[in-house]
Amino acid sequence: MEDRRLIYKLNRGSRDALCRIYEKYRDDLVRIAAGLLNNVGTAEDVVQDVFLMLVHSADKYKIRKNLKGYLTTCVANKARNLNRGKCPQNSVSLDDVEPATSNCEAPDQCMICDEDFQQVYKAMAQLPYEQKEAVILHIQAKMKFREIAKLQTTSTKTTLSRYNYGLNKLRSMLNSEVEK
Amino acid sequence: MRPAENIKRLIKNAKIKINPKVKKAALEELINELEKPKQSKPTPRPDIWRIFMKNRMTKFAAAAVLVVAVLLSITFLDQSATSAYAIEQTIQVSHSVRYLHIKSFMASMSDTPIECWVEFDQSGQVKNVRINKPAWMSPGDGESVIVWKDNKMQLWVKKKNFLVTLKDKEVAAQMLSMVEQLDPKNAAADILQAQEKGDSEVEIQEPENKAEPIVITATSLVENGLPFQRAILFVDQATKLLNSVETYQLKDGEYVHFSTIEFYDYNIPIDSEMFTLENIPDDVMRMDQTTQQVGLEQGDLSDNEIAVKLIRQFLQALIEKDYTKAGRLFSGVPAERMEKAYGKIRFIKIISIGEPTPKPEMRALYVPCTVEIEENGKITQWHPEHSYVRQVHGQPERWEIIGGFRGI
Numbered sequence: 001m002e003d004r005r006l007i008y009k010l011n012r013g014s015r016d017a018l019c020r021i022y023e024k025y026r027d028d029l030v031r032i033a034a035g036l037l038n039n040v041g042t043a044e045d046v047v048q049d050v051f052l053m054l055v056h057s058a059d060k061y062k063i064r065k066n067l068k069g070y071l072t073t074c075v076a077n078k079a080r081n082l083n084r085g086k087c088p089q090n091s092v093s094l095d096d097v098e099p100a101t102s103n104c105e106a107p108d109q110c111m112i113c114d115e116d117f118q119q120v121y122k123a124m125a126q127l128p129y130e131q132k133e134a135v136i137l138h139i140q141a142k143m144k145f146r147e148i149a150k151l152q153t154t155s156t157k158t159t160l161s162r163y164n165y166g167l168n169k170l171r172s173m174l175n176s177e178v179e180k
Numbered sequence: 181m182r183p184a185e186n187i188k189r190l191i192k193n194a195k196i197k198i199n200p201k202v203k204k205a206a207l208e209e210l211i212n213e214l215e216k217p218k219q220s221k222p223t224p225r226p227d228i229w230r231i232f233m234k235n236r237m238t239k240f241a242a243a244a245v246l247v248v249a250v251l252l253s254i255t256f257l258d259q260s261a262t263s264a265y266a267i268e269q270t271i272q273v274s275h276s277v278r279y280l281h282i283k284s285f286m287a288s289m290s291d292t293p294i295e296c297w298v299e300f301d302q303s304g305q306v307k308n309v310r311i312n313k314p315a316w317m318s319p320g321d322g323e324s325v326i327v328w329k330d331n332k333m334q335l336w337v338k339k340k341n342f343l344v345t346l347k348d349k350e351v352a353a354q355m356l357s358m359v360e361q362l363d364p365k366n367a368a369a370d371i372l373q374a375q376e377k378g379d380s381e382v383e384i385q386e387p388e389n390k391a392e393p394i395v396i397t398a399t400s401l402v403e404n405g406l407p408f409q410r411a412i413l414f415v416d417q418a419t420k421l422l423n424s425v426e427t428y429q430l431k432d433g434e435y436v437h438f439s440t441i442e443f444y445d446y447n448i449p450i451d452s453e454m455f456t457l458e459n460i461p462d463d464v465m466r467m468d469q470t471t472q473q474v475g476l477e478q479g480d481l482s483d484n485e486i487a488v489k490l491i492r493q494f495l496q497a498l499i500e501k502d503y504t505k506a507g508r509l510f511s512g513v514p515a516e517r518m519e520k521a522y523g524k525i526r527f528i529k530i531i532s533i534g535e536p537t538p539k540p541e542m543r544a545l546y547v548p549c550t551v552e553i554e555e556n557g558k559i560t561q562w563h564p565e566h567s568y569v570r571q572v573h574g575q576p577e578r579w580e581i582i583g584g585f586r587g588i
Binding site for chain 2: 010013015018019022026027030031034035040044048051052055056120126127128130135136139140154158161162165167168169170171172174
């Protein structure tokens with residue numbers, strides 16, 4: 001209910017509503033986008049684009065279910081488009097993985113927090129995009145498989161299998177990292 | 181060993197340190213946008229235009245995009261205008277269109293237009309489409325024909341003498357989206373939105389002579405906000421349907437003609453044969469990806485791993501003269517065609533298969549390889565220059581070879 005009220009107020013130009021939506025969802029969206037794009041700076045740009053779209057067009061969108069789901073879908077779509085434009089596949093060696101950091105002046109302020117997750121990031125960069133997308137959207141964004149399937153324009157079964165492949169692959173890569 | 185649950189927890193609990201300065205600046209930008217007067221809000225640059233023009237599969241839709249852009253950019257519904265005509269009339273009559281023939285001429289290209297025939301069903305949904313692509317759109321491929329029917333897309337490339345049949349949701353969605361955007365009734369909502377934006381200035385001239393068309397000139401008020409800066413629409417006074425659209429770009433202070441889109445044969449039934457490719461010559465190589473699984477399943481392999489595996493299996497199949505398998509890996513090329521191309525060559529052994537490198541413009545990977553062959557009694561090493569692989573359209577879990585081997 002709060003989200004509907006916030007959108008209603010945002011449509012009427014409420015700065016407070018914008019700040020509240022931003023504070024409520026921005027960081028989670030950046031985290032999701034960073035996972036999809038392997039780069040926090042790009043992730044911040046993508047999320048900012050989505051918020052700009054919301055500001056410009058909130059009155060044109062009927063958000064019937066939940067605002068977070070809507071924003072997450074927008075972020076996932078933008079990330080996928082970026083990924084398509086950038087490169088058709090995501091396989092890179094661990095050494096080539098772009099560090100998941102912003103291009104800000106103080107990199108220590110914006111790095112991935114813990115070392116374990118840095119490893120996960122590196123491993124995820126090696127997954128085919130659809131598998132990575134299924135893993136991140138299900139685990140981080142808490143989207144249902146049928147919602148992800150709709151977004152990926154595929155069947156729930158395929159999405160589930162992408163998720164399982166992705167997770168198993170991550171597990172295998174991370175375990176082999178540990179064993180080295 | 182880390183169990184899967186631990187991996188899930190790791191992903192779920194992962195945090196990113198956020199730079200508060202960046203976050204604050206981003207929020208300020210949003211607040212500024214929110215508080216800008218509505219009329220002066222910038223229009224987002226239509227990236228879709230650039231994407232369309234880059235994509236070989238969608239270049240044919242340039243005409244469609246132009247029409248959409250025209251419709252999107254215009255604030256037609258200014259009821260204060262003294263003209264008796266309103267664009268709503270055109271939208272309204274367009275609801276009844278079942279058949280449409282479109283020609284799109286690009287000013288900088290040859291006189292040969294892109295031609296498109298569309299059939300809508302009774303509910304107004306796109307039913308069948310045919311697009312004739314002239315050679316100038318893809319000089320490498322030459323002229324080609326695309327037919328979309330029953331959720332299947334067929335592409336006939338005349339110069340290369342092959343026909344591919346695909347059933348890909350993504351391709352279908354692109355096709356439908358592009359064609360539906362041509363439909364004025366679908367664009368009506370966008371026009372209403374554009375009215376609020378105030379992005380363009382519209383002048384309507386309605387000649388007294390009813391034989392002459394109504395001329396609507398729409399000029400963009402937003403610099404670089406659209407792929408063109410001016411559009412002139414010609415509307416039949418009697419039917420209120422669009423006759424044609426001319427688009428212009430602003431160069432050195434002058435409006436330069438960019439394209440002309442002409443609409444023909446409204447509601448004149450199109451022969452059903454136009455939407456099939458059954459009558460193409462017998463010797464055309466047919467690759468039907470809807471009735472067979474082509475390529476290899478990726479499984480849990482990475483893109484690079486599947487690319488190498490695919491090339492290895494293809495070459496091995498040639499060594500074993502298993503042309504059925506080789507053809508299946510190569511986009512579904514028929515076995516007899518493979519044998520015709522390779523039957524006279526003895527593939528002896530694979531010398532090497534290198535690391536794949538991306539070819540973003542083709543959405544593919546290039547896999548360098550060397551194979552020892554015997555041809556005309558002479559043993560040599562063969563290095564295919566364009567051994568590309570990529571995901572199969574409509575079968576995203578599978579990968580196929582898409583080119584680079586001679587004779588195909």
